[in-house]
Amino acid sequence: MTRRRTRGETGAPGAASVSLAVAALAIACAYPLLLLFVQSLFPNALGGEWSGFLSPYRRLFSTPDLARMLGHSLSWAAATTAVAWFFGIPCGFLLARCALPGKGFARLTMLAPLMTPPYIAALSYVVLLQPGGFGDRLIGVPEPLRDWFFSFHGVTMAMALASFGYVALGVEAALLRLPPRMEDAALQLGASRPRLWRSILIPLLLPAILNTGLLVFLDALSNFGVPAVLGTRANLALLPAEIYHLLTSWPVDVPVATALSSLLCLLALLSLRISAALTRGSGSAGGRAAGGRLVKLSPARAALAWLWIGGLFVLSTALPYAAMIAMSLVDRWTDGAPAWTLRHYGALFRPASGGRAALLTSLGLAAAAATLCAAGGGFVAYVAARSGRLARRAIEALAILPRALPKIVMTVGLILAWNAPWVRVNLYGTLGMLLLAYVVCYISDALAYAGAALRRMNPRLETAALQLGAGRVAVLARIVAPQLGPALAAAWLTTFIVCVRELVCSILLLPPGVETTATFIFNQFEQGDLSSAMAMATVTIGVTATILFLLQRTPLFRMKGDV
Amino acid sequence: MTRAIFLALTAALIGCRSRDGTDADRLVVYSAGPRPLAEAICAAFTQATGTPVDLFQATTGQLMARLEAEKYRPRADIVLFASEIAAAALKREGRLLRFRPEAAERLRADWSDPDETYWASGAALVGVAVRRDFAERAPRRWSDWFALADARRIVMPSPSRSGATGDFVVTLALQWPEETFAGFARLRLAGMDFAAANSQAIGGLQMGAHDALIGAVDYLIYQQIARGEPLEMLYPEEGAVLVTRPIAILAATPRPDAAKAFVEFYLAPESQRRVAAAHLAPARADVAPSPARGAELPRWIRADPVAAVLRQGAILRRFQLDIERAASARALRRAAGAAP
Incomplete structure (x- = not known):
């Protein structure tokens, strides 16, 4: 693609666009990251002292268990990604290419696990599988299954089930934009199905597979909640838990926590480069997109497809949700048997409880953040894809780093950055601050989806428009944006969902007296009120699912690939 | 679509109008x-x-x-x-x-x-919360808790994740250094489980997954008891942790x-x-x-705050490495054997 381009009136964005994208990323992502990095080099730099150069890194290597934690974190994240691919890629194919009855519902089932806050899902599995839990009461959980689940395997499985939706949606969006010409040619020339996958589909899908895999990998690498709840039995020593410990127990050690986080950053950059190197060979395939043409499935195959999707739905959603809903209905436990009630739901919407306000705050913030991410991420991805290699790498790295850091580190960085004595804008302590944090932490979704779509888009159309005298804004609005539509819609959905459930940034950055659903749930937990917490989680998921269901009926989100 | 995005952005900016934080x-x-x-x-x-x-x-x-x-x-x-x-x-x-x-x-x-x-x-006082049907059989002293042969139905919030349990372990370790580590190692060896948070541990207690919660913060348990949950709060005789x-x-x-x-x-x-x-x-x-x-507070012990600030990191780290993350039963047995 780059080779074919000539200087002059090409599809390359103008200097103004490039500087706008770089400046926005520099202020939003690079500035807090830089402050953190400076602190890890000079622990008291912000206090005006330049002593103790590199001391955090020296102390870092005296951390006991460091190699073990690093190894655990890496293998856990890699295993999670592999399992998520295994679950997600077939789902993406079924959604994009097969005439599957009930497809809208199937797509919702991919999104449902993303809606659940990971620690709620983990806790639901605990409630389900622990000795004397719901599972034991109903059927009796076999001991080997229990041992298997509360180990490395179970933690990996729980995390993969929570995030395979990313892969499924990414692969679906990519397949929808894939022109069928090459497939048709290969099939007519007598290629077998496996050959077709190996030589054509996988190489063309590679950007989408790797980009979404990267998201899953980074989420697992920086996730704290799932291993914290499930991993205590599994005895998994992971880096984010160590970082969390450094930041929340005395002595709070921001420099060492940051130094430790820079290891995670290194891993993230490494995986970004590897994934970029792997996708270099796979280019675009010109031609019109597949549109509405679908593979007919025989009844047996359709049943098999639904068994796959349905099985995943049961494991990832139905079981934990059943446990969650059951918990929210428990009045009290007598002799280990629950008495049922609806009062926790009623209590949520009493004006004094603040439940309704928290829900509205969450939905508003998440919608705003998702819109900003989709628009901003799409623009940045476009600029990155159509500019030189160096600029592209810098932009990609900047946008991906906040995702690789544990949220608490990123939040501390944002506080350092926007509460600094030299900052004159009064952003810190307002809802705007939380919005910025969401955008910074989750803009990588939009970039990953849009980046994969852009790699398959040929810049010739843009060049043609420019040479015919269209302005750059018109090119962006009338050529790039419509083609990116499905990818950005998918990014909007996942960003919206994860922002509704986001906990760590919310707790540390919310202005006084304002709550989101996640902090509401967390506070109920802290007070030992599991049932109210689960009731709020149920309502939040219900409302989010309804919104997604309604959005799917609008043309933009219906994910048709035709331009 | 551009117009839609533009409208959404404007709405977002208006919706997120900030309140002044530095009144x-x-x-x-x-x-x-x-x-x-x-x-x-x-x-x-x-x-x-x-x-x-x-x-x-x-x-x-x-x-x-x-x-x-x-x-x-x-x-x-x-x-x-x-x-x-x-x-x-x-x-x-x-x-x-x-x-x-x-x-x-x-x-x-x-x-x-x-x-x-x-x-x-x-x-708050930190002691042991038990299910009412277990209360009669429950040990009355820390030393008896530490000597239990079967601890599979006992749970403890992880001290590195729950602040109150962290304070509890630090206080015990400052008061009785060797007995504390050996005791928790023995409990772990006997099958004690760790939970990520207080509420998770309390939930397990209510549901009957566990009989006893070591390191329970008493006011949370009294809240549950006031709601009618069949729980009881025990303060071992050597002293609960204040x-x-x-x-x-x-x-x-x-x-x-x-x-x-x-x-x-x-x-x-x-x-x-x-x-x-x-x-x-x-x-x-x-x-x-x-x-x-x-009306009466039970017998309690309290950490010297100066010593606690200095030693907290080391104590919690040792607990994490030797007990929570012990690589093998043999390592635990070694830790458990450190004291009679």
């Missing part, structure tokens, strides 16, 4: 611990004095992280921790304001800082007078009765604890 006369309170309690006392304070309060609520650990991130431009006037160690750590760095409230004489002896930088607003909840004024506050008034208000009988109603032990000796708790 000169607003008191900023960072509080850990029961949220309804802090909210009620802050509201009562505003009603009594006319001073509006911005309450920021999180766990002690999260508050520490936020205070550290705001070190170069402090925002808070008052901190209310659920752990004395946190307050002692801030005192050590010279970040607390010395102040003696009028209520000082009425407060329980040696719950507060002798140097008058922080004052106990109340306290965890005070200190209130302090940050030295950097631009509003010392309002802050002092707030501390006075928190220690006044009216607020202390609210503390008691939340099942915490009130700091004032002349305010009665809740009926569920009972």
Whole structure:
């Protein structure tokens, strides 16, 4: 693609666009990251002292268990990604290419696990599988299954089930934009199905597979909640838990926590480069997109497809949700048997409880953040894809780093950055601050989806428009944006969902007296009120699912690939 | 679509119109611990004095992280921790304001800082919570708990994740260094389970997954008992661990007078009765604890805050490596054999 381009009136964005994208990323992502990095080099730099150069890194290597934690974190994240691919890629194919009855519902089932806050899902599995839990009461959980689940395997499985939706949606969006010409040619020339996958589909899908895999990998690498709840039995020593410990127990050690986080950053950059190197060979395939043409499935195959999707739905959603809903209905436990009630739901919407306000705050913030991410991420991805290699790498790295850091580190960085004595804008302590944090932490979704779509888009159309005298804004609005539509819609959905459930940034950055659903749930937990917490989680998921269901009926989100 | 995005953006910007965060006369309170309690006392304070309060609520650990991130431009006037160690750590760095409230004489002896930088607003005791049907068989002494042959139905919140349990382990380890580590290693060997948080452990207790919760914070258990849950709180005879909840004024506050008034208000009988109603032990000796708790405090031990600040990191690290993450049963047996 780059080779074919000539200087002059090409599809390359103008200097103004490039500087706008770089400046926005520099202020939003690079500035807090830089402050953190400076602190890890000079622990008291912000206090005006330049002593103790590199001391955090020296102390870092005296951390006991460091190699073990690093190894655990890496293998856990890699295993999670592999399992998520295994679950997600077939789902993406079924959604994009097969005439599957009930497809809208199937797509919702991919999104449902993303809606659940990971620690709620983990806790639901605990409630389900622990000795004397719901599972034991109903059927009796076999001991080997229990041992298997509360180990490395179970933690990996729980995390993969929570995030395979990313892969499924990414692969679906990519397949929808894939022109069928090459497939048709290969099939007519007598290629077998496996050959077709190996030589054509996988190489063309590679950007989408790797980009979404990267998201899953980074989420697992920086996730704290799932291993914290499930991993205590599994005895998994992971880096984010160590970082969390450094930041929340005395002595709070921001420099060492940051130094430790820079290891995670290194891993993230490494995986970004590897994934970029792997996708270099796979280019675009010109031609019109597949549109509405679908593979007919025989009844047996359709049943098999639904068994796959349905099985995943049961494991990832139905079981934990059943446990969650059951918990929210428990009045009290007598002799280990629950008495049922609806009062926790009623209590949520009493004006004094603040439940309704928290829900509205969450939905508003998440919608705003998702819109900003989709628009901003799409623009940045476009600029990155159509500019030189160096600029592209810098932009990609900047946008991906906040995702690789544990949220608490990123939040501390944002506080350092926007509460600094030299900052004159009064952003810190307002809802705007939380919005910025969401955008910074989750803009990588939009970039990953849009980046994969852009790699398959040929810049010739843009060049043609420019040479015919269209302005750059018109090119962006009338050529790039419509083609990116499905990818950005998918990014909007996942960003919206994860922002509704986001906990760590919310707790540390919310202005006084304002709550989101996640902090509401967390506070109920802290007070030992599991049932109210689960009731709020149920309502939040219900409302989010309804919104997604309604959005799917609008043309933009219906994910048709035709331009 | 461009128009849709533009409209959504505009709506978002209007919707997120910021409120002004640096009002000169607003008191900023960072509080850990029961949220309804802090909210009620802050509201009562505003009603009594006319001073509006911005309450920021999180766990002690999260508050520490936020205070550290705001070190170069402090925002808070008052901190209310659920752990004395946190307050002692801030005192050590010279970040607390010395102040003696009028209520000082009425407060329980040696719950507060002798140097008058922080004052106990109340306290919780950490002991063992059990299911009522297990209470009769439950051991009465820490040494008997540590000697249990089968601990598979016993759970403990992870001390590196739950602040109160962390304080509990540090206090026991300072009081009886070798017995504590050997004892927990033995319990772990006998099958004791770790939970990520207090509430998760309490949930397991209610559901019958566990019989006993070691390191239970008593006021949370009394709340459950008041709701009718069949639980009981036990305080082993050697002494339960007292965890005070200190209130302090940050030295950097631009509003010392309002802050002092707030501390006075928190220690006044009216607020202390609210503390008691939340099942915490009130700091004032002349305010009665809740009926569920009972008038008399059991025998308790308390960590020397100076030693605790210095040793906390090492103790929790040792617990994490030797007990929670012990690589093998043999390593645990070695740790368990360190004492008779």
